[in-house]
Amino acid sequence: MSMIVNRRDVNFLLYEVFDLGELLRAPRYDAYDREAIDAMLDSAERIAEDKYLPCAAELDANEPEFDDGEVRSPAVVHGALDAYAAAGLLAVGFDEEAGGLQLPHSVCIAMGGLFSCANTGLWGYSFLTIGAANLLNSFGDEEQKERFLPPMLEGRWFGTMCLTETQAGSSLADIGTTAEETDKGFYRIAGSKMWITAGDQDISENIVHMVLAKIPGGTAGVKGISLFIVPKYRVDADGSVGERNHVTLAGLNHKMGHRGVTNTLLNFGETGECRGYLVGEPHQGLKYMFQMMNESRLGVGHGAVMSALAGFLFSLDYARNRLQGRHPQDKDPNSRQLPIIEHADVKRMLMAQKAYVEGALALMHYCASLIDQQKVSDDSQETARLGELLDILTPIAKSWPSEYCLEANKLAIQVLGGYGYSREYPVERFYRDNRLNHIHEGTHGIQGLDILGRKVRMHGGHAFELLVASIIETVNEAATTPALAKYASTLSDAVEEIEDSTRQVLAAEDLNLCLANATLYLDAIGHVVIAWMWLKQALAATKGLLDASPSDGAFYSGKLQACRYFFNYELPKISAQLKPVAALDDTCVSAKPELFIGE
């Protein structure tokens, strides 16, 4: 079995749950049919399997080194990224007119997932390059696009996003990097940026940093932030790479995981003139960056799912092959030891992993399908509806996998026992990698504030109503399917619980108190959304089962079993989470700093 993908599940999500077939009938995608997409996925899978997977442990054990101001990456990195770029994979999601292959986003995430699952560190380079290129493509002017996009999509230049500063982690209002206008067509950038993934490397010919900075004299806070292109090397008029642009590497950060990609502290303009090129209008930088950030948030959620998928597949394979112990009712020490997958608690740990991983993956595919439908819709109301759904789902799609797919990784270690805790096996690496996802691109707490402080309130609560209506649509469909009717009713009750809590919070006046338990709310609404995703999968599986081959039958039965697991074991957890939310419980928010240890 593959250690990086369950293609049967990818196809199930693409074609049976979210109907990619229908989408492909739109003129935008008429170059593609299922066969073509299968072939592209096959070819991507081979590269991920041959080039990314084999070096993942090595890159984790041998981080890039910082040597005399430059990074030295292990040799194997170059070959892997070259193969990825040569296959045109950086360009798959871009429109044809931007030089891309114009594949649906659903297919792009299936493709990207192969690399993310095989080698999350290396995937970081592509992920950021694609994000930076997307940002440029959306807001850059024609000249900027012409100059920077083609080498990025070809993989000759990589990209980064530079937001965070040491004194302004989650608080972008407080960034201090400045951009002084000159009369020479560029701004002079000065400042430092922290935690910049892929911020320096010795792999690509140039690096295109997308940098947030403040033009002196602008408004204080986030409204004074502008966005700049700041290349590592200046780019000559003919597009060739020129001299250094005084972006210097001050140091590498050493993380618990994600060790296969550099993470850097960068200085801009410390050693000489650092030129930046304004993107779009001044002071609109954060708005532009949010496009990339929202995309990145979905990407972070997807990355969390992929790290957990890696652990799920590995521990499943291990559990099938490792012999150990006997059933509780069979103590005969002369009998043969069982494969540990026969033990109830191992089954539980695998089932929980399946429920978390495949539930979260379905959400990622649902979000991708919203993006895809937006692109083919010519009805502006429908486009707005899709956009609102995506907006309200983004903090959930970022945070739920960060929490529960990390839990899945914890269980993958547990399935392997002592071996799982040792670095000779990969599952401890996946766990270390996944712990990052709570933190970057807006911490878990920030996502809570986003959903309860902004998203459920926006447009007078309209996005929230849309989400509820969409869930109820699935509930109604399931209610008429006898085997699923009980889940329909349970989910409908859960939605009511969420609605009640939401009402309680919105009716209160003290904003700090309203938001005091936002993280719990985020967790609970996430569980409801994932239960919804399981019900959607159960509906598709029920249809599939009607006329299934034996192996398809096992696949569909597994989906129904995991749905049952989620509804019986997981969904009931929301009541405890929502209790303090609905009660506007102030136990935490009212705690004075000296109470924590009495000094």
Added chain:
Amino acid sequence: MSMIVNRRDVNFLLYEVFDLGELLRAPRYDAYDREAIDAMLDSAERIAEDKYLPCAAELDANEPEFDDGEVRSPAVVHGALDAYAAAGLLAVGFDEEAGGLQLPHSVCIAMGGLFSCANTGLWGYSFLTIGAANLLNSFGDEEQKERFLPPMLEGRWFGTMCLTETQAGSSLADIGTTAEETDKGFYRIAGSKMWITAGDQDISENIVHMVLAKIPGGTAGVKGISLFIVPKYRVDADGSVGERNHVTLAGLNHKMGHRGVTNTLLNFGETGECRGYLVGEPHQGLKYMFQMMNESRLGVGHGAVMSALAGFLFSLDYARNRLQGRHPQDKDPNSRQLPIIEHADVKRMLMAQKAYVEGALALMHYCASLIDQQKVSDDSQETARLGELLDILTPIAKSWPSEYCLEANKLAIQVLGGYGYSREYPVERFYRDNRLNHIHEGTHGIQGLDILGRKVRMHGGHAFELLVASIIETVNEAATTPALAKYASTLSDAVEEIEDSTRQVLAAEDLNLCLANATLYLDAIGHVVIAWMWLKQALAATKGLLDASPSDGAFYSGKLQACRYFFNYELPKISAQLKPVAALDDTCVSAKPELFIGE
């Protein structure tokens, strides 16, 4: 503030919650009063602070190396362990007649906790030596004790426990190491042992391995296991260290955490005659070893608490000093940034850590107080009662901290954000260290089987009844304290939920099905027990508050706030956990291996 202990909390637990003062009035402890114990704790704290804490990060980054069959430990290890041994700390818990200081176990864990919190790797060496010495002291004959105990208690020789083999992790019935009797007063040991912590090192003059092996011709399974002393070097008649005893180091295991102590694969008798000395009777080895294992299980739980305490204290200090962001209702970017401890979600993460860490620590002290009371009781019924309580609490004291103190470590990282994920700060190390505690000394799943398969059933359910009665005693006391009456009633309801679920499970016939959700049961009963510990602490805090200094006032108020947190935010979680238990839900146990991914 200290990064390794909150002495105020230790004193609270020792004297205000569990009444060490009363215990010290027993003749067994008449050498000690509070002043003497304070002075001993002071001196231990200094050694932990000066010798253990400073090298913890270094030992994590530079694991012991395996060089030509021998281990090379970093130099700093020797100095730290020498200081620990020189202070007589290995002997504190042993009876005077065995050469010990005969301190109450409650005081011993407070003392050990300082070292475990400061440097969990180094602590491993002492922890195993103490455990092995205890086992010898309980079951060895006079000659064995005379020969092996003094050098162990002086720290010249260290100890280990050798149970696990590669093919028999959790299944001791299947161990293959053999012990062949000779007519020369020893057995010939042959076999391999895996995951042996401190199994080899270059620190102590000798290593005393306590080894489980099978004497050929004995019963199959666990009833054929005997216990042997197997020294690394043979010991001459005069007690001096002689030639190698053919215990060879086959390799070091490399773990995610706990890197400051070696973890080894050992071969016995591969290179020559490996002599082992039978402890006690043949075929009684597992029974003897269970003493050490139960002690170790409590020790593992305590270690989990200490790793989490380290994270709690560090993240609390960080949160008080790190400036970042503003309250949701105050968006003025010109206002000063707040210490992040002012943010509601940071408070929540600190409060959760406090509730987990101090709740679990109270349980460790409760268990220690049961051990201490056993030693001073001359009423055999009372001793039996204390023993039964300890028996039923052991799997909880092992597993609950492994789960929730790991969660505390996860939150400590989150408080620090990106910094928390980087190896420049210690919180990611604590998280890596703590992940081990689910696994060793009986996995989480094994503890679930232990509580639901054995402990709640033993003596016709008597231990379970005793536990319930003990909780209800506290409930009744709290019910008459107005501020705590609501918690009393909530806890009483929770106990009923546990009793109901227990009844449902015990009434069913299919043992595999009964135990299918044992891990969830373990989790839920753990929550009830920790809620009980919080109610005990709240009672003591309420008393303390009556006449408290301002700083004591903050300490006691913090206890009440954390109790409130546990009852409002945590205890409600048991309903969701118990639902599948009570329903004998077979979703997981009935899942066939091919359902997980459909192949």
